[in-house]
Amino acid sequence: MAVILKYLIAGLVRYWLIHIDYWQTIANRVEIATPLNSWKRLIEGVYLYGHNINPYEGDSFHESPIMLVLFYYLMKRIPFILPALFTVLDLLTAYLLYRTSKAFINMFKDSQDKKLEEVSEESKNMLLNDSQLKEASEYVLSVYLFNPYSVLNCVAMTTTVIQNLLVAASLWGASTGHRILACVFVAFATHQALYPVLLIVPIAILLAEVNKGCHKCSYIKTLLVFVLCWGFLIYISAYIMDGSYEYVYDTYGFILTVPDLKPNIGLFWYFFTEMFEHFRLLFVCAFQINALALYVIPLTLRFKKEPVLLATVLVALSTIFRSYPCIGDVGFYMALLPMWKHLFTFMQQKFIVGCAFIITSALGPTVWHLWIYSGSANANFFFGVTLSFATAQIFLITDLLFAYIKREFTLKHGTSRQVDGKPAKLVLR
Template sequence: MITKKSQKLLKSSHSLIIVCKVSFLLILAALLRYIIMVSKYQNIIANHVEISTPLSSWKRVLEGTFLFSKNINPYEGDLLHETPLALHFYKTVLQFVFKNVNVMFIAFDLGTSVLLYFATKKYAKKFREEHAEIEKFPKEVRDTLPNQDYENKVPLYVLMSVLFNPFSFLGCVGYSTVGIHNFFMSMFIFGMVDSNFLISSLALAICSSVSLYPVILILPLITYFVKVHKSYLQALLTLLSFITFLTLITCYNSNFGKDFSFVRNVYGCILTVPDLQPNIGLFWYFFTEMFDHFRELFIYSFQINATILYLIPLTITFRNRPFVLTVALLFLIGIFKSYPCLSDLGFVLSFLPTFMYLFSYCQQGFVISVILLMTSCLAPVLWHLWIYSASANANFYFGVTLAYAIAQIFLVTDVLFAHTKWEFYLKHGKDIKIDGEDTKLSLE
């Protein structure tokens, strides 16, 4: 017979094992990143357009901070696309906290993994408790319900996905500022799951002030407090806090209304896409080839597609699953934003272990994996052939970026369809009859 004392010992030993595993993974990931950062390959990785975009280039940040130190406005030209708050944050953190740029990027990457570890741990526990009474569900779907094993594995798998995901790894090694942005995005996820409206609204306000696109995540955040935490008061406070923090950040960026020159360089660059430097997104090639008199129309079309087009339909469909809605919107932002990089995909891929109960319902896993692998390998090769060898042209590289975007679209739609099918089976079972005859549910 197991006594209470022995149960406590088992629980403490289990917790100690988990702490040792997490510590080992963090140390290993930090060591691997540091080895590459001090090698000759760091500069090669940092110069690739898949890593460094006009909005995420660390070199531009350094030039901007240098101009600030000389009392020169860095927003007079077309060099800098970071907000004044972001510049001051990078400078302060690097000067007074880390002292070394390698350590700074590694620390933020590890911080992202730890925040997502605890966020998904809380989410997995609540999600399992929601489906704890298996007798309420049809027998044929009980094997797909989240269990204790799901609760233990998900946070560890998410941690490993952040630390050893090649897309996140390359972004960190290449000094992509999106990695620091992802730290605040993971803080937003943690605050949302932990029912902390101040942390979630502050983190979302910071992300929105830097990248603009995350502002649409306020809708799933409010939905999460209403549907999951069952608190209309917290939902209202979240909205008010978000508006307040965003206003304060804007006031700071504009020097309290004295200088709005950053708006054109930061938000104007994101919305109007003046810099057509090739990247892994969909904007650059289209607007390079397009006639100028059509530009304004298609700018509106592309930006609506990246922001509000899918927001209302997805919110209505997944109103009872705001976490799924949040991940779906993060996927869509990473696909359709004007200047995406590999770190955007690396961040959202880290959430896939939370949907491990859906893997048996997904149909495109092999195709998606192959496309992502092939495009990741071919992109730098075709870039070299186009720019350096002059034996290819822009169509070759754009073909790879188009396939890269299609793979992500297949992935998010596959997960959303699988979740819809899973919830249908939970409610109605797999043995479906129409007019007394057996039938089968198929989502196409």
């Protein structure tokens, strides 16, 4: 009953905010809407498509053709249902994350039972019981439903709502062992925003563990199904655009080359505004490698036994370093963090990170107003806030990873520390 009440309250809040007078202001905020997910740009693309004008010929529309056709028919036939549709999709995302966390809890419990013999006697009180594990799913649901980042993202009716749903569905499919579902949904998410391609690594590991077969064969099957699904989506999109693949440059190319430098909460826009043009290609490649490839191999090698943690970290890192991030992306990975609430005891930066999130969330709109409307600030002020916001996220992720390593070490070696057979102590001199 309590879970149903949460859904009801969260749904009513979203639906009500969509219909208030300030909705247009929310939908146009730079922290929420980007050139990739903006509702305003989506309407413009649909309008051009409806008048037989290629929406990709200009510089205003960068969604996939599949999304274009979907919303064309929705706006043409049942436009009145769109606010309710976005609300339902966001609630469905919360539900899928809830089910994913449930499946992960069962996996974590089995893993904990198998490693029981390796746990130090004095650390056995750190093992999690059923009630503690059950709480994690409730927190996942609550954090997504009532996180202001997620709420505002839904209220602005950005297409990030759909991206979050696709990513959540792919994680749920992987955690329950449904390879085709997981690959289809992650292919859809990749086709829309490119960066979710990173998730194929933890999803392949997760499917191999859940299905308990030959790991190498499972990896190959997962990769093959994903590539086939993604290729089919690219072909369907080209078919929609009368056999032309020119849309690829205005979707994937737009994401990778970052031509639109409108301010957002990311790190690209200010850097490339100030850079000399002849250095642009070098640094675009460096930034995109950092976002798409740099962390996958080392993190996979270290956390291959925890694919859900690996997925959480890769989603977070791609959010921080992608070319056009928004707070909807941040709200999504924050909802995954309660699955690791047992690590919070080992985290050292919780207070600093929490304060940084609150302060930057308040300062961002304030500094934007001072810069754009009052003229008493400049771009440096706003970029300083976004840089602090990104730094806080990096602190959060690194602290979470170190907390996992600390807990793993403590479980195996115990809490006492000895040097030469005697209790260790720090002496200040």
